[in-house]
Amino acid sequence: MGLSLLAYVLLAFTGISMFRARTSQDNPGLFAFLGGRRGVRSLHYTIGISMVSLVLLLLVIGIIGTLGHFGSLGHSSHLVAGLAVVALVLLSAFSATQISTRRIWARPLHIGVNIILFVGFAWVSLTGWSVVQKYLP
Numbered sequence: 001m002g003l004s005l006l007a008y009v010l011l012a013f014t015g016i017s018m019f020r021a022r023t024s025q026d027n028p029g030l031f032a033f034l035g036g037r038r039g040v041r042s043l044h045y046t047i048g049i050s051m052v053s054l055v056l057l058l059l060v061i062g063i064i065g066t067l068g069h070f071g072s073l074g075h076s077s078h079l080v081a082g083l084a085v086v087a088l089v090l091l092s093a094f095s096a097t098q099i100s101t102r103r104i105w106a107r108p109l110h111i112g113v114n115i116i117l118f119v120g121f122a123w124v125s126l127t128g129w130s131v132v133q134k135y136l137p
């Protein structure tokens with residue numbers, strides 16, 4: 001979970017630096033250091049794929065762990081929160097693959113979904129934390 005939050009922060013950072021490079025004239029030093037537009041883009045992409053994998057891994061661990069322990073799912077709103085985060089992450093990754101000059105809706109969708117994803121991460125962390133509390137002696 002910590003790793004997926006780290007990935008989110010890095011994605012926000014590299015995403016925003018791409019946005020700034022696209023919408024302004026000057027080329028900031030760090031952007032050039034990371035290899036310019038192409039370098040930052042492939043970095044953003046690689047971290048993005050890592051975040052998707054991490055979230056899917058957490059989903060599988062959560063489901064298998066809960067099934068193994070209780071034999072059933074849905075003990076709290078953590079299930080809904082987890083599924084929502086997975087859906088948002090997949091939608092974000094899908095919209096990212098659609099970003100191009102032809103599909104103008106893809107970029108705002110990608111950015112919008114990622115802002116909502118921030119709320120999703122907060123929700124899944126809080127509900128996850130409260131299920132952890134239930135099991136502590």
Ligand code: HEM
Nearest residue numbers: 011012015016018019022041045048049092093096099114
């Ligand atoms: C789900 C994993 C993700 C993947 C695979 C991904 C991939 C991409 C791709 C391919 C682009 C287009 C780059 C271009 O214009 O050449 C992009 C743009 C962008 N991404 Fe992501 N991204 C992911 C997650 C995120 C997250 C979590 C954030 C922010 C918290 C973010 C913020 C941005 C922003 C702001 C842009 C716009 C850049 C611009 O306007 O030029 N991305 N992303």
Ligand code: HEM
Nearest residue numbers: 001058059062063066073074075076079082128129131132
């Ligand atoms: C993207 C992140 C996460 C996803 C997708 C996810 C997904 C899931 C899912 C689907 C379940 C099965 C829940 C049920 O059927 O009731 C589960 C269980 C669980 N998760 Fe997560 N989870 C995430 C993050 C977290 C975090 C951050 C924590 C702790 C701080 C956590 C702690 C737990 C615990 C303790 C269970 C067993 C819950 C129960 O018995 O109801 N999870 N998770």
